[in-house]
Amino acid sequence: MAVKGDLRTRLGEELMCAICCDQYKDPRMLPCRHAFCKRCLEEYQESREKQRDILVCPVCKKATNLPPQGISNLPADFKMKSIVDVMQDTELSDPVPAKSSKPGPLPMRPFLDYTAKARARPLLTVTSYGDGEPFGCPYGLAFGTNGIIVISDWKMNKLIFFDKHMKFKSVTGASSWFSRNDCLNKPSGLASDPDGNIYVADRDNHCVKKFSILGKFISKVGTGKPGSRNGEFNEPRALAVSSKNILYVVDALNNRIQVFNGDKFQLSFGSLGSEPGQLHLPRGVTLNSAEDQVFVADNKNSRVQIFSSQQGLFLREIVHDKLCFPLGISCNGDGHLFVCSSNNRVIVFREDGTMVTTIEGNLDGEERFNKPAEAKLNNNGQIIIVSKCGSVVVL
Numbered sequence: 001m002a003v004k005g006d007l008r009t010r011l012g013e014e015l016m017c018a019i020c021c022d023q024y025k026d027p028r029m030l031p032c033r034h035a036f037c038k039r040c041l042e043e044y045q046e047s048r049e050k051q052r053d054i055l056v057c058p059v060c061k062k063a064t065n066l067p068p069q070g071i072s073n074l075p076a077d078f079k080m081k082s083i084v085d086v087m088q089d090t091e092l093s094d095p096v097p098a099k100s101s102k103p104g105p106l107p108m109r110p111f112l113d114y115t116a117k118a119r120a121r122p123l124l125t126v127t128s129y130g131d132g133e134p135f136g137c138p139y140g141l142a143f144g145t146n147g148i149i150v151i152s153d154w155k156m157n158k159l160i161f162f163d164k165h166m167k168f169k170s171v172t173g174a175s176s177w178f179s180r181n182d183c184l185n186k187p188s189g190l191a192s193d194p195d196g197n198i199y200v201a202d203r204d205n206h207c208v209k210k211f212s213i214l215g216k217f218i219s220k221v222g223t224g225k226p227g228s229r230n231g232e233f234n235e236p237r238a239l240a241v242s243s244k245n246i247l248y249v250v251d252a253l254n255n256r257i258q259v260f261n262g263d264k265f266q267l268s269f270g271s272l273g274s275e276p277g278q279l280h281l282p283r284g285v286t287l288n289s290a291e292d293q294v295f296v297a298d299n300k301n302s303r304v305q306i307f308s309s310q311q312g313l314f315l316r317e318i319v320h321d322k323l324c325f326p327l328g329i330s331c332n333g334d335g336h337l338f339v340c341s342s343n344n345r346v347i348v349f350r351e352d353g354t355m356v357t358t359i360e361g362n363l364d365g366e367e368r369f370n371k372p373a374e375a376k377l378n379n380n381g382q383i384i385i386v387s388k389c390g391s392v393v394v395l
Contacts, residue, residue: 028074030055032062041071043214112334112381114348117395118357122368123382124394129160129168135390140189140238141328141374144213145196149384151392152187152200159187159200159215164378166394172215181209181217189238189284189328189374193245201236201249208236208249221247221263228254231265238284238328242291242309250296255279257296257312269312274301277314284329284340284374288351295351297326297339304329304339304349318353328374328386338383340372346385359383359395369393 026038034057041055055064055071067073128134136155144150147164158173173184185204192198197218198211207222226234234253241247247260256270256279270279284297287309294307302325304318325342332338336356337349344361361369370389377383383395 026076028071028076030057030062030074031064032057038071038074041074043212043216112336112377114336115357117383118348118359119363120395121363121366122393122395124166125368126162126166126392126394127390129162130171135392137388138386138390138392139373139388140187140200141376141384141386141392142190142192142198143376143378144192144198146213147379148196148213149378150190150192150198151386152184152190154186154188154203154388157184157187159184159190159198159211161213161215164380166392170215172211181220182211182215184209188236189250191239191241191247193241194243199239199241199247201239203235203237203252206233206235208233208239208247219263221249221260226253230258230268231260233258237282238297240285240287240294242287244291246309248285248287248294248309250282250285252281252283255282257282257285257294257307259312267312269307270296276317277305277307279305283327286329286331286337288331289333289335293351295329295331295337297329299325299327302326304337304353316353318349320347320349320355322347322355322358327372330374330376332377334377336377338375338377340375340385342371344370344372346372346375346383359385361387368395 027035028038028041029035053066055066136153138151139154140152142150149162149164149166151160153160158171160171161169163169172182184202188201188203190198190200196213198213200209202209205224206226207220207224209220210218212218222233228234233251236249237252238250239248245262249258251258255272256268258268259266272278272280274280279298280300282296283299286295292309293315294309296305298305302323304326306315307313308315323339323341326339327342328340330338335351337351339347339349341347346359348356350356361367369385369387369391371387372385373388374386375383385393387393
């Protein structure tokens with residue numbers, strides 16, 4: 001089956017769903033002749049607080065009065081649906097015959113000079129969202145579909161959505177003492193799945209919650225109360241999701257990593273201690289490019305430990321004198337690793353543990369960021385650093 005990028009190229013950007021930028025799923029035609037996924041239209045309309053009986057086309061902005069039965073009564077776009085179905089079933093041909101049936105290495109990002117990046121001034125520093133609302137304590141970072149950037153605010157109990165240029169789009173979340181599913185209580189680490197949904201480690205609600213890219217609650221894992229049995233959490237702090245939707249959760253106060261397939265518990269590894277394979281208040285987790293290794297920020301032991309992704313077996317560790325109480329950690333698809341260190345720096349390692357450079361919060365007397373919690377590389381070769389002291393920095 002063709003990947004999304006190929007399908008979009010062959011059909012043309014203007015023919016794809018402007019909301020989800022994905023393949024059509026039960027497409028519906030508006031009077032302006034623009035078609036969108038029924039599910040996406042429903043989520044889009046639900047996000048509108050006023051005039052829910054009027055639908056504004058995301059492309060041409062023409063307003064449409066919805067029929068009494070709502071979006072379900074809009075005409076189906078069977079013609080485009082059939083075109084998409086055919087194209088999905090058609091493999092793209094390679095003009096050069098393959099020499100081997102063995103899969104090649106995963107694609108790497110373009111070369112990035114991290115040493116030069118470490119000395120660069122910020123391209124952008126964001127300290128607020130919406131109508132100038134300042135951040136409370138930005139903590140987690142994830143990339144959704146269509147370049148959407150999601151930030152969790154640990155203090156304000158919010159998920160804040162930006163476009164790829166860090167322009168504010170929307171916010172979701174409610175005060176933590178409500179019982180609604182979209183309530184958050186100290187949201188920490190974030191991760192996105194292959195469909196662009198956002199997972200959040202809802203720390204003080206002792207669960208992991210899943211939201212759509214439009215900020216709509218989908219599901220959760222965990223009981224909502226602290227516990228130590230399989231499938232229970234005690235302050236989950238961070239998470240990672242594989243390309244096969246395998247979820248890895250940092251169960252911080254239980255000093256372990258729990259692994260789920262969907263909402264089904266698979267295994268856990270780690271226990272309290274300082275020996276190889278033991279953890280003391282882990283704070284971050286990520287997968288390498290091949291997804292056969294799990295990197296864990298072992299905070300109180302001031303190290304990064306690497307485990308096998310399927311069995312949770314200890315493989316090796318990364319220890320360095322500049323690494324101090326690590327927090328967020330990310331592998332970037334180019335063989336490099338970002339580790340946020342509590343001594344106000346982001347350290348760049350190769351996946352084998354060789355240190356490449358450090359990105360200092362203070363450079364030549366100028367503060368670029370303070371107390372980094374998460375750092376990730378976007379598809380444009382920019383490093384986005386989330387600072388707990390109230391800013392998001394793009395280098």
